[in-house]
Amino acid sequence: MDLNWLRDFECLARTLNFTRASDERNITQSAFSRRIKALESWVGLPLVNRATYPVQLTEAGQQFLPVALAAISQLSESRQSLRDADRGDSRFIRFSVLHTIAVNYLAARIEELQLQIPDLRTRVLSDSLSTCCDLLVEGAVDILLCYYHHSVSPMIDEAAFERKDLLKDRLVPVAAAETVRTMGWNLARPDGPPIPYLAYDRSSFLGMVVENTIDRKPLNAETIYVDSLVETIKRRLMTGSGFAWMPETAISVELDAGLLVPIGDSTWCATLTISAFSNPTIFDQTARQFWDRF
Template sequence: MLEHSLDLNWLRDFECLARTLNFTRASDERNITQSAFSRRIKALESWVGLPLVNRATYPVQLTEAGQQFLPVALAAMSQLSESRQSLRDADRGDSRFIRFSVLHTIAVNFLATRIDELQRQIPELRTRVLSDSLSTCCDLLIEGAVDILLCYYHHSVSPMIDEAAFERKDLVKDRLVPVAAVEPARTMGWDLARQDGPPIPYLAYDRSSFLGMVVENTIDRKCLNTETIYVDSLVETIKRRLMTGSGVAWMPETAITAELDQGLLVPVGDDAWSATLTISAFSNPSGFDQIAHQLWERL
């Protein structure tokens, strides 16, 4: 049997659960669904080879193995963070890189173009972008591993960032809209408002992902005549399936502007099926040098 490799996020999840002793509160703090959080704790227990949490008590308690493993996990996270900071300091040299942690779709469809514009305005600007999940991006900011976090904000699913410690800037509005390739949409009559006919093939985000949670909140108790045929966490991979006419999917408008303008994609639902998102930036500018301050002011 193949053995799982250790994921640093599992250690962060375990520390959070050990502190809160509550799966719901810990999953909220880690910005993932409770089911996904539980799976990651079980994956860590599988890696260790012993139960770390006693789920039969309320509140949950750490087992004896969990109590022994907690200081090991905390020490490992601390050592990794210190090592990363040392490497960052050594890497800076005379030309300091400003580091971003960014959701992948924002990096591709917003930040890349914005950095091009900013580097023309600030020729000395040097940047490094780390694309990952929302929880990892938030952790990187909180631990000081990056200077700026870019993420989506939505009224039902928002990152838990201490706004007393970090400044927030709302940069641009985006919309999450249900769309399909024009030919199959017209030929097959795909419309989310229709309840009759064969189910519409649906390309879905993983429910533990940020966009997956926003879509679930948008659908809520609406009746959907769809059949999920594909699940992924990345906008770009779902978009590839979308463009081949495989089904309908919710897409950020920033990711499909050209395709909508060219008539390659069309909406398959009215505004009631869409969600408004905000691309927001978080940082603590108090430690910025002059170049970083210029970037933050113009971002």
């Protein structure tokens, strides 16, 4: 069972529309449909009648909906109670953050700020964009860190949260330098054998950015591997298996060392912003110090 499945089901029960529900949950419709089917498989019965328009809940779906709502509410309340009990001199500032930002940006930034704020205690939760947003909205974390892009923005009410843009990053098509020299890979060349492509799952944030911007251009490539995690794709990349779009913050060391090289010019790149969202009005003194210096 994945709590996101229950949130997806609640959203679908409210909208009765797969397209609107997937947009609200900030994932592709195909990924949203898979998660609803996964929930139905877990329950063992169809929860949604897809043959009607708009879709309707089956009898089992109507019976399961209040159970799902209660589970979401009780889990959120329990998490909030534990969070409240942890308040005091040693209260942790909680972050929800995309995995690659946690690894390649946040860890080093927290280390810098701990030198300036000795009482700083932090707890980082890495997950998908939709879950990270849910954690902030539900009050389970203090600060959300995510990528921000004009074509794929987080489902956050910016009237309720303060946004702070921290760093510009770029998605760059790269491959192992030795393989590029041997194979002559170049995205500007439409001829020749297709270039092996290590792709992001289209339900992930970076997958949606690539799909909505970069790979709408003609691409002489063949997808050989799909994953949601930057670090996993990076491991395949370093072995010379293919090329991938990577955030520069994730490969800066390898670029400087010449181990990875771009295989396309700036027209094949996308600019991202690492942004933070929070509600500073509820911060204690330590959290306010952190946010002001962040």
